[in-house]
Amino acid sequence: MKTVSFCTLGCKVNQYETEAMITLFKDAGYEISDFGEKCDIYVINTCMVTGTGERKSRQMINRAHQKNPDALIAVVGCYSQIAPEKVSKTEGVDIVLGTKDRHLIVELVEKHLCKTNNKTQSYVEDIMKERQYEELWITSYEDKTRAFVKIEEGCTEFCSYCIIPYARGPVRSRPLESIKKEALTLSKNGYTEIVLTGIHIGSYGRDLPSLSLIDAINTVSETEGIERVRLGSVEPRVLTEDFVKEISKNPKVCDHFHISLQSGCDKTLKAMNRKYTTNEYRMAVKRLRDAFDNPAITTDIITGFPGETREDFETTLDFVKEIAFSEVHVFPFSPRSGTKAADMDNQIEKKEREARAKELIAVANELHKEYINSFLGKKYDVLFEQKCGDGMYEGHMTNYIKVKVKSETNICHKTLPVVLKKYDSNAVEASLTI
Numbered sequence: 001m002k003t004v005s006f007c008t009l010g011c012k013v014n015q016y017e018t019e020a021m022i023t024l025f026k027d028a029g030y031e032i033s034d035f036g037e038k039c040d041i042y043v044i045n046t047c048m049v050t051g052t053g054e055r056k057s058r059q060m061i062n063r064a065h066q067k068n069p070d071a072l073i074a075v076v077g078c079y080s081q082i083a084p085e086k087v088s089k090t091e092g093v094d095i096v097l098g099t100k101d102r103h104l105i106v107e108l109v110e111k112h113l114c115k116t117n118n119k120t121q122s123y124v125e126d127i128m129k130e131r132q133y134e135e136l137w138i139t140s141y142e143d144k145t146r147a148f149v150k151i152e153e154g155c156t157e158f159c160s161y162c163i164i165p166y167a168r169g170p171v172r173s174r175p176l177e178s179i180k181k182e183a184l185t186l187s188k189n190g191y192t193e194i195v196l197t198g199i200h201i202g203s204y205g206r207d208l209p210s211l212s213l214i215d216a217i218n219t220v221s222e223t224e225g226i227e228r229v230r231l232g233s234v235e236p237r238v239l240t241e242d243f244v245k246e247i248s249k250n251p252k253v254c255d256h257f258h259i260s261l262q263s264g265c266d267k268t269l270k271a272m273n274r275k276y277t278t279n280e281y282r283m284a285v286k287r288l289r290d291a292f293d294n295p296a297i298t299t300d301i302i303t304g305f306p307g308e309t310r311e312d313f314e315t316t317l318d319f320v321k322e323i324a325f326s327e328v329h330v331f332p333f334s335p336r337s338g339t340k341a342a343d344m345d346n347q348i349e350k351k352e353r354e355a356r357a358k359e360l361i362a363v364a365n366e367l368h369k370e371y372i373n374s375f376l377g378k379k380y381d382v383l384f385e386q387k388c389g390d391g392m393y394e395g396h397m398t399n400y401i402k403v404k405v406k407s408e409t410n411i412c413h414k415t416l417p418v419v420l421k422k423y424d425s426n427a428v429e430a431s432l433t434i
Contacts, residue, residue: 010047020136046079065092152198187225236284264319304353328364
């Protein structure tokens with residue numbers, strides 16, 4: 001039996017697609033091994049969002065080749081899609097596959113194994129012409145209680161800093177029947193929480209008649225056995241009064257909303273080609289806070305975007321404090337070749353971009369502590385996911401606060417009430433109330 005291992009870089013969508021490829025190899029009789037082990041086949045699912053993602057993708061290719069120079073290496077994903085020639089010339093690479101036809105990965109691997117020559121084969125096609133959603137399926141995740149369900153592919157927003165529309169192509173929505181089938185399979189296999197993910201889930205239904213993100217949410221929440229439905233990243237334009245009203249009536253929708261921001265300065269947002277203003281963002285957050293009791297509001301922010309002055313950055317700092325995010329993912333601007341932002345004037349030096357990121361992270365950490373502290377001493381339900389030490393178990397509240405408790409019995413995969421005691425740097429310590 002041949003062994004295959006996987007390395008996943010980048011976003012939740014990549015994680016989903018890797019799990020789907022793992023399912024394909026398992027069904028074909030392959031043994032799945034850890035990436036650090038010597039294997040017959042390595043599949044590296046790459047990232048291209050930042051320079052770090054691209055660099056790590058190359059590092060993982062080299063690591064696999066060094067581990068077993070005779071192994072077959074298949075490189076898939078965004079890096080392959082954007083730079084197929086570059087990937088093809090990388091030592092050790094046998095198969096180059098982009099962001100489509102992942103469902104053929106086993107067939108392509110076996111085809112290559114039967115060949116007498118070792119010439120690299122590239123199967124990358126023009127993703128901008130793709131109009132059909134590629135069906136990938138997952139039945140289970142390794143050692144997890146929470147399962148991702150991909151509902152959408154592609155993006156047509158074309159933010160000036162982002163390479164993803166060129167790597168993923170136009171919006172393609174997954175049919176509701178397919179979403180329902182996968183959610184039901186995951187439920188039967190013991191999963192009680194599902195996270196809806198995609199490249200731009202707010203666009204779900206744009207290419208399907210009379211469907212929207214609400215339909216996908218309702219389809220999953222109506223699945224027997226599913227207790228929680230969590231949304232992936234959305235933009236403030238999605239959070240209309242009608243949308244918020246609908247999800248607030250659904251008791252399975254988690255009170256955790258990751259709303260993409262990128263900058264708290266309107267001038268910078270315009271340069272980024274973001275399709276909203278800070279006031280529209282502010283109103284979206286207000287709707288959520290009016291409808292949910294102290295929901296978690298998380299976001300992403302880029303520091304040092306071309307032309308961002310110190311004053312612009314301080315405007316962002318003020319906006320972050322005003323919104324009082326529960327968590328902020330901070331990224332120094334990383335120019336991507338092929339995007340408008342890479343060629344803009346007034347590029348900020350890397351040192352300054354990173355200094356601003358560090359400053360923003362300090363503010364975000366304080367806001368995170370404040371949010372956590374607002375829950376201490378109170379009782380909440382936690383879905384426990386895994387053991388994290390001797391007699392210790394950890395899980396998450398609906399608002400994604402991580403909680404750990406001591407229990408004499410195995411409480412994995414159970415939703416139990418706890419009282420939150422104190423917060424350390426990793427999780428909130430709590431006690432079971434049963």
